[in-house]
Amino acid sequence: MTSPKTTRRFDDTRLGDELPELSIPITVALIAGGAIATRDYFPGHHDLEAARALGSPHIFMNILTTNGLVQRFVEDWCGPEGLLHDLKIRLGAPNYPGDTMRLAGSVTDRREEDRSVEVTLKGRNSMGHHVSGTVRVRLP
DSSP, X not given: OOOTTOOOXXXXXXXXXXXXXXXXXXXXXXXXXXHHHTTOOOGGGTOHHHHHHTTOSSOOOOHHHHHHHHHHHHHHHHOTTOEEEEEEEEEOSOOOTTOEEEEEEXXXXXXXXXXXXXXXXXXXXXXXXXXXXXXXXEOO
């Protein structure tokens, strides 16, 4: 992983470079806090009984929290001068408290003309893929 003060350089990246895996414990605080921080007051993200009434075993993570975790994953790898400018994700299995999401990804495209790389990623939990997608990031 790149240190917080070091930015990965475009010339130092290669197709197939693997990003260090990031394991994120899924907690009630993460799910409810993420929903509140993104102003998503849907009861299934913070109210256990409301989530159960929807047929869910517990509260579940919203897409904006997942989006932020994907951003963190890529920014941890590229460093503070990397510029994320295209993030596309798709959700799969829900993230519930008590589980762990493991994010993994690799560099799948490099563009010399704008010094950018594309990272293809997946986040898995015990139920399967929670998130998949791509992030394009410009590097100095």
